[in-house]
Amino acid sequence: MNKESFIDCERKRLNKILAFRLPHSWLYIGGIIAGVSIILMFVRAFALDGDTQGLRHVLQKTLLVGLLLMSIAKDKQEDEMLVQLRAQSYMMAFIVGVVYALVMPYVDFGVSSVVHQGGEVLKDLGDFQVLLFMLMIQLLFYHNLKRFR
């Protein structure tokens, strides 16, 4: 394989990955998974006793998977404008997510210092919180951009 055909092959593979989308039905499947995860989170928090940390972690992961499926599912009639809107929403989610991860620990620290009167430590955000926020921002922006197109 010469250099040009190797680059061509890599480019084709990359384009194939970039164009990957799940069928539209996955939007509903993702929604159901996310919805059930949220309901079970409430059940775990208010109705279950004992050590349920393992279940909490599983539900956090399934919520993220559900939202990710919703995020990468195709629209009913996916055209080039929707592809552009989707790209814009991912860009916004990335920027807002990074700002959130940078700013939120200080906001948390400030609020808890005021409420608990000292002795607080500055804590970083967990991966679940950042990923959940980014996925929610992406879905929110995408559906808003779609509504106002």
Next chain:
Amino acid sequence: MENTIKVQRAIHNFTQEELAQRIGVSRQTINSIEANRYVPSTVLALKLSEVFGIPVNAFFSLTANDR
């Protein structure tokens, strides 16, 4: 960029939905193009040209902001 797609659509007696179906996009995309909120790709512009039977620059033109 501005366009006269609405005029061309009226000449050919197409609704937004019919035009959208002919070029394989959604009705909202046609609406956004007509309102100059979205600039279509070259492929889409050429599809429109094919449907209207006129060159692309007969219904798309640059504005002062584009120069």
